[in-house]
Amino acid sequence: MDQYLAKLILKFFHYKAPFLLLALGTAIITVAFVSLTVLFLIWLERKISAKIQSRMGPMLNGPRFMAQISMWLGGIFQTLWDALKLLLKEQVTPQNADKIVFWSAPVVVFTACLMTYVVIPFGPGLVVKDLNLGLLYILAVSTFSVISILMAGWGSNNKYSLLGGFRSAAQIISYEVPLIFSLLGVMILAGSLKLSEIVLAQGKVWFIIPQFLGFLIYFICSIAELNRPPFDIPEAESELVAGFHTEYSGMGFAMFFLSEFANMFVISALITTLFLGGWLLPFGLKLPSNLSFLGITIPYFNLFGSVLIFLIKTYLVILFFMWVRWTYPRPRPDQLMTFSWKILLPLSFLNLIGTSLGVIIWKI
C-alpha cells in the first residue's frame, strides 16, 4: 500500500516521502479502516439479527436533529453513540483483580487483532506489507487472542470469568489444529504462503472447488476461533454471565467487543483470499484498467474494482457468519471438543492427504 501512498504524496505535494512517514500513513489508514468497518459491522449484525427475528433493529437514535437522518439510514449511527457512551463510562476495576493483567488484556486483544490486518491483500498491491510468510503470520498472530482471554479470565478474579477463560483456552487451542491442517491444502495448491500469490494462483479456478472440504472445516473452526455463537462457549451468557469479560466496563469491554468484530472481518477476508479468489473475478475474467462510460473515463478502475469485488465477497462471508449465529443453539463444551478432535481433525487429515495425492497425480 505504501507505494500508492508515496505516489499520491508525490503527485499532490511534490514531495518524496520518507519511509517512516509512509509507515505512519499506512498505519493510520489501517486503524481508521478497522474502526469504521467494525462500527458498520456491529450495526449490520444488529440489523440482520432484527430481520431474522422479525424485529426492526436500531432505528431512531442520537440528538434530535440527527435522529431523522438516522431513521432514513436505518439507525446507522447507533454504534457511534454506543461507542461514545462506552468511552464516557467509568472504568471499574474489581477490588481483588490483578490490575496490570486485568487492564492489559483488552489492549493485547485489540493489538493482536489490528496486527492481522497487515497482510490482508485488498487488491493488487493494496496490502500494508505483503509478507512472504503471510499466512503463517496471520495464524501466529491470531493465537494471541487466547492469551488475552486467559489474562482477562485470570486477572478479573471472578469465578465465572475464570471458567470462561479456561473454556476458551481449551476451545481455541483444540480448534487451532484442524484449522491449520485445513489450510495446508491451500498452501499445497498455491505453492506459497504469500497471500497475494495465493490469490493469483486462483486465476483459473477458485480454491473453494478443489478444497471444498477444507473450506467447510476452516469455516466451522473459524466460528469457534472467533468465539461466535453457536460456539460462544467462553462467554456463554446463559451459563457464565458474560464469561471472561464479565468484569469489564467502559472502554475495556468495548475493546473486547470491537476486536470480536474486527476479527470476524479478518477471518472473512482470509476466507475470501484463500478460497474465494480474493479480488479476482470468476472464470478468469479481468477488469479493464481504465473504464470509459458515457464519455467519462474512470482512472485506476482496475484498482477500485478489485477492492469492490473483494469487499463484496468478504461481506457475503460475513452475512453467512451472521446467519449461522442467529439460527443455532449452543453445544456443550465437551461436545465441542469431541467434534473438533474426533471429526474435524481426521477430516482435515483426509483433506490434506487427498490434496497431496491429487497434486502428485496431476503432475505425473
Place this chain on the structure above:
Amino acid sequence: MIKTEEFLINMGPQHPSTHGVLRLILKLEGEKVIKATPVIGYLHRSLEKMAENRTYHQYIPLTDRLDYVTSMAGNFAYVLAVEKLLDIQIPQRAEFIRVIMLEYNRIASHLLWYGTLALDLGATTPFIYAFREREKILDLFEATCGNRLTYNYYRLGGVSFDLPENFIEYSKKFLKLLKEKMPDYEDLLTSNIIFLGRTKDKGIISSEEALNYGLTGPNLRASGIKWDIRRGEPFSIYPQLDFEIPTGNKGDIWDRYYLRLEEIRQSIKIIEQCLEKLPSGKHKINLPLKVKPKKGEIYSRIESSRGEMGFYIISDGSLKPYRVKIRAPSFSNLSIISKLLEGEKVADIVAILGSLDIILPEIDR
C-alpha cells in the same frame, strides 16, 4: 499428581438464567457439578399470611402475584376453592370464559417457556418467535380485562367482564395463525442436531422419582405418568370437552420440551371447542362484598401450566379466611433439582433448570 480443589460458585440470585431469583450453591470439580443446593426465599412476600387480613374478594389480586406467567391459574384455583366453600353455582357462560382464559394463559406460558429454554441453550431467535405470538394472546387479555400480566380477572361468582366484541372472531383468526406457526417452532429446535445433543438423555426423571418428589404437570407427564387434574379430578366444564393428555416416555429434557408443544396443540383444541359451545347469558352472579362462608375447610386444585395448583382454605365463619395454604407446583418441581444436577456439566445446569419450568414468585410466595 496435581493437587486439585473443589470450586465453590454461587449461581444467582442475580444471574441471567436462573429464571428469577433462585440461588444455586454449586460445588464444582472443573466443569462437573458435585453438589447443587438451591436456596429460595428471595422473593418472599408472605402472601399466605396476607390472606388472613383480607376479605375473600380482596385476596384475588394477590393470587396473580403467585405465578405471574399464568396468573389466570392462580385466580382460578383460589376462586374455585372459595366458591366450593360458599357452595354457589356460577353461570355456564362464566365457566366457559374461565376455561378459555386458562387455556390461553397455558399457551402463553408454554410459549414463554419454549423461548426461554432456547435462550438458555444459546439460541436467540426462537425466543423472539415465541414472544411474537404470545404478544397476541396478551392483546386478547388486554382487550378482555385491561391487563397484560396480572389479570385479576376472575371474581367470586364469575368473571369481572364479559368477553369483548369480536373476541370470537379474533380468537379464531389467532388460533389459525398459531397453528400455522407451530411448525416454525419445531423447525427451529425439535430436530436440530445441536438441540438434540443438548437435550436427549439429559436430566432424566424416571416415573418413580417423579412420583416420589411430588412432581406435577408437564414434568410428571413427560416421565410417562398420565395424570392431569383436568381429567383425573375434573373441575369446571372440562368433562364436557374432548382433548387428550400427551405423555412422554423417557422423561429427559427433550420429552419435556416436546410434551409442552403438544400441550399447546391440545389447548388450541380446547379453546376451539369452548368458542363453539359458548352459551349466552350472564358472566357473573352478584355476590355481596361481605361474603361469609360457613365454618369449615376446603382443598381445591386445578391444573395450571406448571402442574397442580391448590388452595387449602380454613374458614372460621368470619369475613376473612382463618388460614390459606397454597400448593404451588413449582415448589415441588424444584425439589428434584439437586438430584438432577449431581454429576452433570456446568453447561447443563441451565438446560435442566430451564426444562423444569419453575417460577420463583410461586415458590417463595
